[in-house]
Amino acid sequence: MTFYDVIDILFMIFFGVILWPVAVGLRQWMHIGKANQLLTIFLVLLMCLEIYAYVLAIFKIRNHYIHYLNTLLIIWFTVFFYSIGKKNVYPSYLLAAIVSICIPVEIIVLVGYNNINTVTEFVARMILVVYAFNALKSIIKDLNDSQIHQNSNLYIQLGLFIYGFFSAITSMFKKYFIETALDLYFFCDTLSFVMGAVAFCLFAIGLRLSTSKKINTYASL
Amino acid sequence: MKLTLFFGSYLFCLTFCQAQRIVVSSIESRPRLNVNEKALHFSPQDTLIRLPYRQNSLLIHFKSPGKLPVYAYGVRWLLAGTITTHDSVLFLPNLPNGEFIISISDLANPAVQSARLRVIVESPLWLRWWFLPLMFLFGLLFVSAALYLLYLYRLRQFLQMQRVRDRIARDLHDDMGSYLSSISIMSQTAHRNALRNPEKTQLALASIGQTARQVIDRMGDMVWSINPAHDSINDVLTRMADVGNSLFGTTDVVFNLSVAEAVRHVSLSAEVRREFFLIYKEAVTNVARYAQASNVRVAVEVTGSGLVLTVQDNGCGFDPAQPDYKNPGGGNGLRNMQARAKLIGGELTIQSTAGQGTTVRLIVGQGGA
Numbered sequence: 206m207t208f209y210d211v212i213d214i215l216f217m218i219f220f221g222v223i224l225w226p227v228a229v230g231l232r233q234w235m236h237i238g239k240a241n242q243l244l245t246i247f248l249v250l251l252m253c254l255e256i257y258a259y260v261l262a263i264f265k266i267r268n269h270y271i272h273y274l275n276t277l278l279i280i281w282f283t284v285f286f287y288s289i290g291k292k293n294v295y296p297s298y299l300l301a302a303i304v305s306i307c308i309p310v311e312i313i314v315l316v317g318y319n320n321i322n323t324v325t326e327f328v329a330r331m332i333l334v335v336y337a338f339n340a341l342k343s344i345i346k347d348l349n350d351s352q353i354h355q356n357s358n359l360y361i362q363l364g365l366f367i368y369g370f371f372s373a374i375t376s377m378f379k380k381y382f383i384e385t386a387l388d389l390y391f392f393c394d395t396l397s398f399v400m401g402a403v404a405f406c407l408f409a410i411g412l413r414l415s416t417s418k419k420i421n422t423y424a425s426l
Numbered sequence: 427m428k429l430t431l432f433f434g435s436y437l438f439c440l441t442f443c444q445a446q447r448i449v450v451s452s453i454e455s456r457p458r459l460n461v462n463e464k465a466l467h468f469s470p471q472d473t474l475i476r477l478p479y480r481q482n483s484l485l486i487h488f489k490s491p492g493k494l495p496v497y498a499y500g501v502r503w504l505l506a507g508t509i510t511t512h513d514s515v516l517f518l519p520n521l522p523n524g525e526f527i528i529s530i531s532d533l534a535n536p537a538v539q540s541a542r543l544r545v546i547v548e549s550p551l552w553l554r555w556w557f558l559p560l561m562f563l564f565g566l567l568f569v570s571a572a573l574y575l576l577y578l579y580r581l582r583q584f585l586q587m588q589r590v591r592d593r594i595a596r597d598l599h600d601d602m603g604s605y606l607s608s609i610s611i612m613s614q615t616a617h618r619n620a621l622r623n624p625e626k627t628q629l630a631l632a633s634i635g636q637t638a639r640q641v642i643d644r645m646g647d648m649v650w651s652i653n654p655a656h657d658s659i660n661d662v663l664t665r666m667a668d669v670g671n672s673l674f675g676t677t678d679v680v681f682n683l684s685v686a687e688a689v690r691h692v693s694l695s696a697e698v699r700r701e702f703f704l705i706y707k708e709a710v711t712n713v714a715r716y717a718q719a720s721n722v723r724v725a726v727e728v729t730g731s732g733l734v735l736t737v738q739d740n741g742c743g744f745d746p747a748q749p750d751y752k753n754p755g756g757g758n759g760l761r762n763m764q765a766r767a768k769l770i771g772g773e774l775t776i777q778s779t780a781g782q783g784t785t786v787r788l789i790v791g792q793g794g795a
Contacts, residue, residue: 345578348589352695366571385479385480
């Protein structure tokens, strides 16, 4: 067993944490809100893509095109997730459409097929980070919610912020590091997987809390 | 004759060989495994080659126009000295990043000019000047975002503390202040009438006693609502049961409190908890005082609309549009209930018909689910 095999096992363990929020989400499916159902679907799809990529890697088939699907998943999840309950959703959809169109453009013009789409992947994840950060700000600024530690949305947004931020940074150099410095690639991947595990734990906590009804309305003082 | 031949050869070399030089005919980069490398474009006139970090293994072919050449090549800033060889190929594997000058000369033909080639191997990204500042910037961005959120959280805690203090001050002023003022006025009345009119004095003293009990009661509610130990819904339900039992326990009225299981999972904020409880208390107190009911049913449940409180009695009922104020100094109870419901964004409905009992229904919407 080589050092890289050990790292591979660690990756699987860290990524395996995703099963926790997925299990909580599916178990409480009827009791969680629409946004949390969407989050559960997102996590399931993310897990499927990662498993598919891993199977391809086992058979030594180049799997970098998975990143295109991953980018699409993240950008469309972001706009759908943050559009729930909003009135003017078209700017968000337009943003997602632009990023989606830019993926084939980047593939054809810049990187070539089956190479990582660094730019659009980074942009999609940073959009998620910006949305999550704004949502976190709104949650904290909302004084009507007197029990913020019981707010499921706080944990979910924090998870999305951490997941988006660290995966965005590592995605910037992933393509370059894969081809030039494997040790740095593994360092980046480890960092994103560890922080991903933290985010998945936060999702699980958020989904668990969302099943308890919360009466928080406080019209005015 | 020999001297003439020597000078003749020398002049021949000067005219033909001097114009000639060693030619670098081709340069190839050796590919790495699993790396898609771009083809290296080189023409013999080039004197400068720029290599990306990942294409840093070079195979250089060169040729001297002289006969039986013996090459001597050196790579400045890489090799300490020169290497002499008959081979016309130079392999430079894994060149470190930086600039090198390769010079190749023909020792056997000194008249042939040497070739010079500058090779620049670009640094990998992580060794470029902007990489570490960029990483630092990312770290700074994350820490700044975290600190900003922490700052907002601290500010929020402060504002919430202010809010609680304002509420306590308002309650003390509105409730306690008015009650204590009443006690003060009634005690003065009692003092004035103590000798002249003992009956009025007794009434005033009774009112003082009643107001003092109300003060104790309101104070108890206030302390209970502030106490963080009573944050759970179960504490609210327990207190609701206590109030019901204290009002109806010693009477013939059948008091029934039913709580749906889903309610146990509801989380109420301190403000909502307080107003919810006070509305309930006002409703059951009204039943105890005025309804003349034999049966009181209280239900707490969770529906699609939110948390629902229903207080139903089979008493005498009244006309909600024109209530008959049985307490001469009162009349604030129903208005207070409506005001409290509005404060928490709830909806309070009172259904009553004379002789057919009353149903008070409070719906508090859900947030954050």
